[in-house]
Amino acid sequence: MARxxxxxxxxxxxxxxxxxxxxxxxxxxxxATARSAAGRRLSDIFPTMIDTPLMxxxxxxxxxxxxxxxxxxxxxxxxxxxxxxxxxxxxxxxxFSDTFRLGSVEEYERWRGKPHPxxxxxxxxxxxxxxxxxxxxxxxxxxxNTGCYPxxxxxxxxxxxxxxxxxxxxxxxxxxxxxxxxGRSLALKTHFGEAxxxxxxxxxxxxxxxxxxxxxxxGLHIIFSPHLLPVFRGILSTIYVNLRPGxxxxxxxxxxxxxxxxxxxxxxxxGKLPELRHVQNSNLLLFGIQPVEPESGRYIIVSALDNLRxxxxxxxxxxxxxxxxMDETLGLL
Numbered sequence: 001m002a003r004x005x006x007x008x009x010x011x012x013x014x015x016x017x018x019x020x021x022x023x024x025x026x027x028x029x030x031x032a033t034a035r036s037a038a039g040r041r042l043s044d045i046f047p048t049m050i051d052t053p054l055m056x057x058x059x060x061x062x063x064x065x066x067x068x069x070x071x072x073x074x075x076x077x078x079x080x081x082x083x084x085x086x087x088x089x090x091x092x093x094x095x096f097s098d099t100f101r102l103g104s105v106e107e108y109e110r111w112r113g114k115p116h117p118x119x120x121x122x123x124x125x126x127x128x129x130x131x132x133x134x135x136x137x138x139x140x141x142x143x144x145n146t147g148c149y150p151x152x153x154x155x156x157x158x159x160x161x162x163x164x165x166x167x168x169x170x171x172x173x174x175x176x177x178x179x180x181x182x183g184r185s186l187a188l189k190t191h192f193g194e195a196x197x198x199x200x201x202x203x204x205x206x207x208x209x210x211x212x213x214x215x216x217x218x219g220l221h222i223i224f225s226p227h228l229l230p231v232f233r234g235i236l237s238t239i240y241v242n243l244r245p246g247x248x249x250x251x252x253x254x255x256x257x258x259x260x261x262x263x264x265x266x267x268x269x270x271g272k273l274p275e276l277r278h279v280q281n282s283n284l285l286l287f288g289i290q291p292v293e294p295e296s297g298r299y300i301i302v303s304a305l306d307n308l309r310x311x312x313x314x315x316x317x318x319x320x321x322x323x324x325x326m327d328e329t330l331g332l333l
Contacts, residue, residue: 002324003030005062007082008071009054010034010045012180013096016313017069018042022050024317024331026324031060062086067320070095071313073183074209080118083142087124092323093142094316100125100144101213111212127217128319130328131155131265138322145319148311149175149226150213152237155265156287156301157218159255160241167244167297171220175237176227178276181307189228201227234276235311236304243297252289252299263329264310264318274304282306283314283332 004021008014009032021027029052037045038056045054057078062068068086072079074097086093102108105119116122126140127133129151137143146154153173160166176199179190188194189202203209204225214222229236243252249270256267264283268274274286287303305311314332321328 001026001028002067002326003028003065004320005030005060005065005068006032006071007057007068008033008073008096009042009052010037011071011073011183012308013183013312014069014071015042015046016308017071017316018050018052019048020309020314020317020331026326026330027320030065031055033057033060057082062091063089065091066324067092067094069093069316069320070097072097074098080121083121084118087121087142092140094128094145094319094323095125095143096145096312096316098144098147098209098213100142101127101147101216103127103216107212107216111209128315129154129217130315130318130322131259131262132158132217134322134328137319138325140323143316143319143323145312145316147210147213148181148235148305148307149177149208149210149224149237150217151285151311151315152235152303152305153214153222153224153239154217155259155285156237156239156303157220157241159258160243160252161218161220163255165243165247165252165255166220167242169219169221170223170242171218172223172225172240173214173237174225174227174240175235176229177235177307178229178231178233180233181235181311182228195228195230197230199227199229201225231276233306233308234280234304235307236274236276236302239301239303241299241301243299245295245297247294247297249289249291249294252291264332273302276304279304279310280306281309283310283318285310 034054128143268288273288
């Protein structure tokens with residue numbers, strides 16, 4: 001049995017991760033940390049039969065495990081120290097923050113407008129998207145887990161971009177997320193009274209913090225419009241692209257044969273589009289393609305995933321399975 005540790009067990013992604021790992025046949029949870037709930041048990045925080053004890057960060061030793069998950073918010077103080085200590089001890093790391101997802105320190109500083117907190121770690125990080133970087137993840141010591149919003153666009157767009165089919169190098173991604181995407185920290189916009197029976201856009205255009213992931217992984221110029229749905233979980237993205245004129249819908253669909261053997265990414269039959277209910281509580285990403293004006297190259301793609309599963313915790317377990325030389329689908333089917 002592989003032994004893993006979890007930092008940040010009482011956030012939405014941390015709790016989701018524990019639920020997955022509790023059913024994993026080849027993994028045991030050696031420790032789980034929580035800042036405000038240290039000394040309590042997971043069943044004290046959530047209505048669950050999982051009785052995992054919660055510990056303070058300074059009370060655990062990452063050297064006791066094979067791999068750690070850092071399910072901590074962006075800009076968590078000392079995150080780099082936790083990761084560095086584990087790596088120095090030969091322990092593998094999967095980080096959920098966006099600190100290490102960009103390709104270079106320079107890109108981080110350009111988009112964030114501040115120095116990178118751990119430039120010495122950035123070069124070691126592998127982007128945690130198994131469908132595109134499977135072998136790199138298999139051999140990695142340190143994986144930066146993919147963001148949920150970017151994932152909804154990267155997998156549908158990357159094959160088209162790599163095949164050179166996108167005529168103008170642009171894409172519009174109109175994405176809608178459940179409120180769990182904002183995490184468990186208190187925020188006015190995710191209060192029930194603010195989110196219930198309404199639908200709102202935020203950080204539209206080119207200001208969302210996950211935009212650089214989209215562009216880095218697709219090589220496209222992305223206009224990104226995120227929206228808040230009055231549901232708990234799931235992301236549905238509507239993607240608008242202009243392809244080279246004259247390419248038939250059959251030729252477009254043929255590009256996605258790269259996903260034919262993927263266990264969790266599926267192109268739906270022609271004329272079918274995914275809904276949130278098709279992917280919730282799963283590690284699936286489903287997408288459909290709708291030709292609008294194929295003679296002039298206009299297409300719409302609709303993708304759907306569970307932001308807490310494929311967009312975060314289950315995706316991390318998929319990478320963990322690769323890093324620990326296990327069957328990639330263990331605990332996820």
